[in-house]
Amino acid sequence: VQFVESGGGLVQPGGSLRLSCLASGFTISSYGMRWYRQAPGKEREVVAEITSTGRTTNYDDSVKGRFTISRDNAQNTVYLQMSSVKYEDTAVYYCNRYPGAVDSWGQGTQVTVSS
16 A cells, blocks of 8 residues: 655645645545645644545644545545645645555655745
């Protein structure tokens, strides 16, 4: 099982980014999927999740109304659309499946919000 996250970068406050997570070694259609983030000096936290069918999504209060998680099961890929980003969104972003999150985390993708 592997995850390859991409799409991060430097963005100004109020800007947008679209992150991608390409999974391999399993079929994501059988799993819910989550986006996590880890800021410097902090623990990894869940920011968004989506059920296997894509019908239900949940968000941490800190990103609700600004981030949108989606999935393309045919492409084995999960996305995170980030809008109206804030300085506090600066972190490395990761994805993983649930239930049964694997220990083999990807390298993540760095998002830096700065003016």
